[in-house]
Amino acid sequence: MKTTRSPRPRSSAAFAPSTSTEPAVIEAIGERLRVRRSGDGASRAVVDARLARIAGYTPTVGDRVIVSFGEAESYVIAVLHAAAPETLLLPDGARAELDGGRLDLRDAAGRLLVRYEDGHAEIAAPTGDLRLSAPGGRVVIESALDLALRSGRDVNIEATRRFEVATPAGADSDATTRLTLDGKRAALQAPSVEVTSKSARLATSRATLLARSITVTAESLAQKVVKYELTAERLVEKTRDSFRDASDLAQTRAGRLRTIVKDVLSMHARRSVLVSTDETSIDGKKVLLG
16 A cells, blocks of 8 residues: 555655755745745745655645755745545555544545444445355344334345244243254244234245134125034034025934024924934924924
């Protein structure tokens, strides 16, 4: 890297014999430097001066320098203060600028690549990709506060072995919310899971649901299955109207069967058979047959 600015005085022995050495300010830059005396000289004259060999220094207007004023030639021999920030030039034209407490790294076009100031850091890639690479190790990003990821298009995350996101539980709970994805399984562990969607679809060859309690609320529920099996200790159904159609056989097998009808019991069949191995009782205020 090549240093082009420095606030520290630099000097050179390659200058002509002088009549005086005084501070001055660069006012113009051409084949020679136009400088104005800024010391206690009576005339404060403006003169042209050559730039002595000062390693890494490139003059700019406003620089405060030390000038050796000679009868034949005058030379700028040292730099007291650079008006422009201290700059390090890279071979491709990029430069690092130190401006007060801020350090900037810019490309050849002047676009910001890296900025550090007062504990804050910024990395940018104005025209290309920004890549963090550790071929022989890990990439670790740590934040004491929040971590935000924003993308104008897609976000792609690939893991050869496993992808995991975990949120430690609070002080009042020992449960940790964890999402784990690997090549064969996706697992979500959480004290509470909420899903809100306008439309959802689950397609699977086999599903198992385990729960201590399930509550389903729906305006409309449609089920279409080849075989439906329900095993329960107790089954309670409540509805205003109930309709069941069986195109072939409808069979109920029970240890005891009781049907309670508040108003009218109506049974219609082409043929009816009632068989009791012991007794058959019909009790009513009127019994009409035929």
